[in-house]
Amino acid sequence: MDNQVPPRKVPNFCSIRYGIALFLLLCNVIIMSQRVCMSLTMITMVNSTEPRGLSNTSTKEPQDNIKNPVYNWSTEIQGIMLSSIFYGILISQIPAGYLSGIYSLKKMVGSALFLSSLFTLLIPLAAEFGEALVIICRVIQGLFQGIALTTQQVVWIKWAPPLEQVRLTSLSLSGLLLGPCVVLLITGFICDSLGWPMVFYIFGACGCALSLLWFVLFYEDPKDHPCISKSEKEYITSALTQQNGLLSSLPHLFAWIFAILAGHMSDVFLSRNILSLLAIRKLFTLLGLLLPALFSLCLLYLSSSFHGTMIFLILANATGSFCMGGILINVLDIAPRYYGFLKGFTNVIGLTGGLVASTVTGMILSQDQDSPWLKIFFMMVANNVISLIFYLIFAKAEIQDWAKETQNTYL
Incomplete structure (x- = not known):
């Protein structure tokens, strides 16, 4: 049996690895916000007394023609729009798992978050051209969200000591639960004050900003990070020599x-x-x-x-x-x-x-x-x-x- 004394534990809240977990938490909040927000904005997007399902033409109030455009989408089309994102997530799971072992995690997570946010920004414009484009945007958005959600877990292979793997993983994944809460709190206010398109613009812009920060701040290996302390680096690298757990x-x-x-x-x-x-x-x-x-x-x-x-x-x-x-x-x-x-x-x-x-x-x-x-x-x-x-x-x-x-x- 190995009688070596394990290295001293580095404080949690002053460490790079917990900073990464908190950053991924924010990324997951944004991902879930982008995914769920359409369920709430749909009420405003189709709030019309016109017969629905006839065309994509919008019915707009004279004073509100830019702030809150309204579309004649049938309930069937609305259901397809809301569920289409999950088709993209389903398609992406296996390729994302395979590619995460080949390509840079920094590029995969950052690019997936950026592209998901980009297609979130495009949804109001797509709605003007037809429901088919909205569905396509949602499928592509789900594709990149699936890649981001799958590949981000591989980060912990090199960053999570075995005794902290559950803690770090659950902290980062808790953003998936916090995201819908954030959407429910602020989406109604944004729709009333700024119009429903701003919901997509705000969550999309936040995602783009986070993806750029990810490219700047994240390093795939603790030994390459310029800001990590010597004690934390030694703690992680020595703990991972028994990373089987x-x-x-x-x-x-x-x-x-x-x-x-x-x-x-x-x-x-x-x-x-x-x-x-x-x-x-x-x-x-x-x-x-x-x-x-x-x-x-x-x-x-x-x-x-x-x-x-x-x-x-x-x-x-x-x-x-x-x-x-x-x-x-x-x-x-x-x-x-x-x-x-x-x-x-x-x-x-x-x-x-x-x-x-x-x-x-x-x-x-x-x-x-x-x-x-x-x-x-x-x-x-x-x-x-x-x-x-x-x-x-x-x-x-x-x-x-x-x-x-x-x-x-x-x-």
Whole structure:
């Protein structure tokens, strides 16, 4: 056992690493403000007594024609506009995770925040040209927000000592909760006093300013930062020589993010009648079983560096959370009456599978000295593919006859 005494802890509030966490908190406040503000401004943007859904022409009061333009958007178009940002976020997750191990985090986070803010500034102008441009701006905005939210977590690989990883990560991510609060407090006031376009201009401008500060103030490695104290630099670098805890936590963090995303997107698909319930369950089960198998193969054949290995490990674990919108909730569709019993029963099967997998893995590692992990990963891939094929063939999404409540009728 290593008997070395750990370096003295550097005060939290006078450290560069906590400054980075606070800066990311502000970035996340702005990102969430840009994402949510349209939900509130929409009330003013379509507050018209004219028949809606006929055109994009605006209905404007004589004295208010610049301050608060009003558009004849149908409720369907409004729903698409509000949800379109999540399509961009969904598309960006996997590429962002992969690219974060290749390109500079300073450039990726800063550029993503800047471009998200830029398209926020363009939304009032896009609204003048048609609802299609607003939807496109929102999708692109979501694309860059997804990149910023995903890549910023990689910052803590080099900046967070293992004993502070949860504290620093939660501090920075708390901005996602504070952002909607800020929007609710000030958006109504801005709309009343300055007009709804100023909401987008203010949040967009703040995001641009923060992105420029990020380029100036952030350094990817503690040893390169010109303002960091010697004691803090030694504390971080020495603590990261046993950084396995942080690296092990990243797959779980991204799994949590993907699970929330899967749940939201499945509800959006269902509420907008984009896909049937059965198609939604099959889609997210396919993503949750096929993507881990795919990234496991990438781990075997494409990971030529430490960062590449970590990225594929994280994605292979995290993308399994897409099953939250598929097979893991499917029991509630087919037998809500027996949901508790069936969920417990399936959990027992899952735990048994985990015990068997651990035992088999141990046996392979002890008996095969040449390429044990190759066999283990191929077994996992085969299990996922076979399970997926079985589910796609036999899955149902309606209440089964045996699960329906029987009603006794008396003559």
